[in-house]
Amino acid sequence: MREIDVTDRSIYTRTIGIEHDPEAGPRRNIDAKGREIAPDLLALMGDTPLVAMERISKDVPPTLIAKLEMLNPGGSVKDRIGIAMIEAAEAAGVLKPGGTIVEPTSGNTGVGLAIAAARKGYRCQFVVPDKVSQDKISLMRAYGAEVVVCPTAVDPEDPRSYYSVSDRLAAEPNAFKPNQYFNQANPQTHMMSTGPELWRQTNGLIDAFVCGVGTGGTATGIGRYLKGRKPDVQIIGADPEGSLYSGDEIHPYLVEGIGEDFWPETFDPAIVDHWYRVSDRDSFTTARRITREEGILVGGSGGTAVWAALEYARTQPEDATIVVLLPDSGRGYLSKFLDDKWMAEHGMLERTGGRKHVTDVLGSKPEELPALVHVHPNETVAQAIALLQEFGVSQMPVFRDGVHEDAMIGDVLGSIRENALLDAALKDADVMQKPIGEVMQPPLPVAGVNEPLDDVFAGLAAGSPAVVIVDDERPVGVVTRADLLTFLASQQG
Numbered sequence: 408m409r410e411i412d413v414t415d416r417s418i419y420t421r422t423i424g425i426e427h428d429p430e431a432g433p434r435r436n437i438d439a440k441g442r443e444i445a446p447d448l449l450a451l452m453g454d455t456p457l458v459a460m461e462r463i464s465k466d467v468p469p470t471l472i473a474k475l476e477m478l479n480p481g482g483s484v485k486d487r488i489g490i491a492m493i494e495a496a497e498a499a500g501v502l503k504p505g506g507t508i509v510e511p512t513s514g515n516t517g518v519g520l521a522i523a524a525a526r527k528g529y530r531c532q533f534v535v536p537d538k539v540s541q542d543k544i545s546l547m548r549a550y551g552a553e554v555v556v557c558p559t560a561v562d563p564e565d566p567r568s569y570y571s572v573s574d575r576l577a578a579e580p581n582a583f584k585p586n587q588y589f590n591q592a593n594p595q596t597h598m599m600s601t602g603p604e605l606w607r608q609t610n611g612l613i614d615a616f617v618c619g620v621g622t623g624g625t626a627t628g629i630g631r632y633l634k635g636r637k638p639d640v641q642i643i644g645a646d647p648e649g650s651l652y653s654g655d656e657i658h659p660y661l662v663e664g665i666g667e668d669f670w671p672e673t674f675d676p677a678i679v680d681h682w683y684r685v686s687d688r689d690s691f692t693t694a695r696r697i698t699r700e701e702g703i704l705v706g707g708s709g710g711t712a713v714w715a716a717l718e719y720a721r722t723q724p725e726d727a728t729i730v731v732l733l734p735d736s737g738r739g740y741l742s743k744f745l746d747d748k749w750m751a752e753h754g755m756l757e758r759t760g761g762r763k764h765v766t767d768v769l770g771s772k773p774e775e776l777p778a779l780v781h782v783h784p785n786e787t788v789a790q791a792i793a794l795l796q797e798f799g800v801s802q803m804p805v806f807r808d809g810v811h812e813d814a815m816i817g818d819v820l821g822s823i824r825e826n827a828l829l830d831a832a833l834k835d836a837d838v839m840q841k842p843i844g845e846v847m848q849p850p851l852p853v854a855g856v857n858e859p860l861d862d863v864f865a866g867l868a869a870g871s872p873a874v875v876i877v878d879d880e881r882p883v884g885v886v887t888r889a890d891l892l893t894f895l896a897s898q899q900g
């Protein structure tokens with residue numbers, strides 16, 4: 408291995424281009440015949456545009472400006488460091504022709520590395536935590552990479568963690584691990600390209616830069632460059648709840664690519680002037696708003712950064728130039744936070760803010776369904792299953808024998824649930840002839856017909872399959888999780 412100076416620009420012939428000075432202007436790809444043709448996709452990385460986000464910024468004095476890193480050819484900010492880490496490794500002699508690149512990644516770095524490897528003829532093996540969406544895993548495989556999936560909720564040192572597994576794979580002959588969390592070519596790339604671009608694009612008027620922090624390469628590289636040009640520029644860090652960067656208790660969270668449970672060597676915490684800690688819900692609902700109000704399809708960590716930027720902008724003057732970096736696109740999250748069902752299942756679908764009540768859901772249910780499908784203790788399991796199938800419901804309350812629609816809440820003795828009945832039937836076929844009274848489960852939770860929907864939400868999101876709705880001590884209906892999902896989805900603009 409040769410000692411190299413990662414700040415030596417001549418190493419990065421493909422990353423930033425030999426003659427190109429990002430502070431002077433965008434890279435121009437003119438071939439020998441004067442035609443504007445890029446030699447390959449690597450020459451189109453970087454130089455991402457800035458765009459004003461007026462609608463999102465309507466409640467704060469300045470207009471936020473977004474840096475659209477999803478417009479990089481591979482779809483994320485990580486395109487920039489993929490080729491840079493490869494060029495630095497080639498210069499150091501640790502990556503040779505025909506070598507294998509091994510990296511733990513949440514997906515985006517994998518794509519950036521895979522594009523560069525495709526051009527340079529390297530094999531790729533990526534190790535991801537299982538919280539990463541299938542969309543992203545399929546994407547890396549589409550670029551020809553092998554993808555190894557590991558459990559998310561294990562300690563970094565655990566042999567099953569994606570850090571440890573990648574270490575083992577990188578120990579194989581002719582394998583190289585760029586190690587974005589320790590590789591100084593990561594922040595250096597942003598010092599050489601993203602920082603100078605921002606300075607040029609804002610005509611040196613930038614007052615604050617906001618971004619999420621994963622490896623910290625983006626914040627550190629850009630922060631160092633901008634502070635070198637304008638010492639009082641503010642670097643604002645957006646951090647998910649559960650990450651140690653902003654000093655929170657470490658716990659799992661759903662936003663991908665940012666936050667951490669250890670301090671990477673690529674991150675200089677001193678560069679951040681102010682942190683905002685952001686919940687998964689605020690990250691995802693903000694990302695959905697950006698897409699619906701600005702038409703910019705953005706990933707979850709982009710929502711985190713914009714939520715923080717809006718909080719910061721509240722305290723800033725109208726003419727402040729605040730740039731927020733949007734690291735990747737929403738395309739990698741269509742089956743996640745951009746899916747209403749997923750959001751509701753994770754208790755994050757925009758609540759009704761107290762505007763809707765249980766009665767609204769009851770009113771939205773199909774009329775042909777009786778309000779209160781119920782059964783009695785002396786009826787058999789077979790009869791109960793027939794009722795469930797007849798009305799297409801998965802659970803129902805058990806009323807005292809002889810009591811029907813005139814039931815009072817005191818007449819509700821228990822409940823039966825399809826999955827529990829089928830379990831019992833699988834264990835003991837004779838159960839079909841047993842009276843419900845012998846197999847029923849505790850009553851379903853109860854909610855008032857005029858109760859705000861948000862209050863019922865938590866109960867259903869926490870696990871109960873349905874709630875019995877009462878009006879003045881009289882059961883009047885049942886609301887299931889599916890009823891609530893359908894109703895809430897119908898409320899989304």
Ligand SMILES: Cc1ncc(COP(=O)(O)O)c(C=O)c1O
Nearest residue numbers: 620621622623624625664708734
């Ligand atoms: C979606 C997303 N956002 C933000 C980041 C943070 O960038 P950095 O690692 O440079 O701090 C990453 C990094 O992986 C990412 O994938």
